[in-house]
Amino acid sequence: METAMLKFNYDYASCVKNSERTSWRVDEVMPPDTRLDFSRAFLPEALVPNSSLDFLTEDQRLKLNQISGNAYLNLFAFVEEYILVTVVQHAQAEMFGDRDAIRALVRFADEEVKHQRLFERYRAAFDRDFPSPAEVLESAAEVAQVILSKSPISVMMITLHIELMTQHHYTECVKDNREIDPLFASILKHHWLEESQHAKIDALELAKLVSMATPKAISQAFDDYLDILAAFDGLLAQQAEMDVRSLGRATGRATDGSEPGATGFSAEETERIQQSQLQGYRRTFVWYGMTSPMYVQAMQDMSPDGAARVEARVAHFS
Numbered sequence: 631m632e633t634a635m636l637k638f639n640y641d642y643a644s645c646v647k648n649s650e651r652t653s654w655r656v657d658e659v660m661p662p663d664t665r666l667d668f669s670r671a672f673l674p675e676a677l678v679p680n681s682s683l684d685f686l687t688e689d690q691r692l693k694l695n696q697i698s699g700n701a702y703l704n705l706f707a708f709v710e711e712y713i714l715v716t717v718v719q720h721a722q723a724e725m726f727g728d729r730d731a732i733r734a735l736v737r738f739a740d741e742e743v744k745h746q747r748l749f750e751r752y753r754a755a756f757d758r759d760f761p762s763p764a765e766v767l768e769s770a771a772e773v774a775q776v777i778l779s780k781s782p783i784s785v786m787m788i789t790l791h792i793e794l795m796t797q798h799h800y801t802e803c804v805k806d807n808r809e810i811d812p813l814f815a816s817i818l819k820h821h822w823l824e825e826s827q828h829a830k831i832d833a834l835e836l837a838k839l840v841s842m843a844t845p846k847a848i849s850q851a852f853d854d855y856l857d858i859l860a861a862f863d864g865l866l867a868q869q870a871e872m873d874v875r876s877l878g879r880a881t882g883r884a885t886d887g888s889e890p891g892a893t894g895f896s897a898e899e900t901e902r903i904q905q906s907q908l909q910g911y912r913r914t915f916v917w918y919g920m921t922s923p924m925y926v927q928a929m930q931d932m933s934p935d936g937a938a939r940v941e942a943r944v945a946h947f948s
């Protein structure tokens with residue numbers, strides 16, 4: 631961690647200042663009782679590519695996009711569960727120390743719960759307005775426990791990964807997109823505004839942990855990080871399975887009288903939709919994080935060998 635990560639052009643105080651400047655309220659971004667507009671796509675094709683599913687009609691692909699958008703926000707609320715715990719732990723560790731670091735971390739924690747509240751509000755509106763039930767992952771607290779059982783360095787690595795990836799989603803895929811639903815784009819914009827500070831704080835916290843760690847602990851952190859990615863991959867596969875069932879219901883192919891778990895699509899179609907969803911989620915939630923230039927640099931600074939191990943996994947998620 632000798633090089634770039636120690637030469638930060640920001641510090642805790644500047645993160646607090648930016649956070650105060652960009653801060654927003656849930657009610658401003660999504661007033662209570664907001665109705666969702668199902669005539670537009672929610673996510674850009676770059677994040678959930680489904681145009682190759684040529685056996686689906688345009689309307690079915692639009693519904694699949696909306697199901698993915700709802701799952702996307704839920705996945706964020708899901709990972710914010712463990713991020714909240716870890717950030718509170720980092721704030722606690724700083725008590726009686728650097729006041730700016732405490733403020734930056736406490737604001738960070740508050741912003742994550744706020745994001746969860748926003749995403750929950752969105753999900754409630756989706757459940758109310760979408761024509762049929764859409765399934766999403768539910769066990770956020772259990773997954774948080776699994777992640778938090780890993781070494782603190784690896785937990786901060788995956789956190790930095792997630793918060794950098796959020797920024798790439800917005801700046802590269804959403805910001806200049808005029809096709810998608812303006813409410814969804816606005817939610818991602820407001821999330822990005824605060825995540826920009828979070829990623830900087832993550833990098834500062836990671837540098838702090840690494841400066842006190844042995845090479846063995848750093849190597850272990852890379853193993854743990856790759857284990858977390860593998861566990862996350864399993865969750866993404868579960869979500870992809872849920873999406874096919876949700877689409878089956880939304881298109882009227884799977885009805886209340888269908889076999890339990892039936893999608894209403896043929897086995898081959900089910901497989902193709904599921905694979906397309908999984909590939910989209912992998913690229914969105916894993917690839918964008920592990921290949922983010924700032925993340926790659928941080929890995930290199932920590933351990934060239936560890937960075938090479940991460941790089942060897944990139945193909946699986948692309």
Ligand SMILES: [Fe+2]
Nearest residue numbers: 710742745825
């Ligand atoms: Fe967040």
Ligand SMILES: [Fe+2]
Nearest residue numbers: 742793825828
């Ligand atoms: Fe965040």
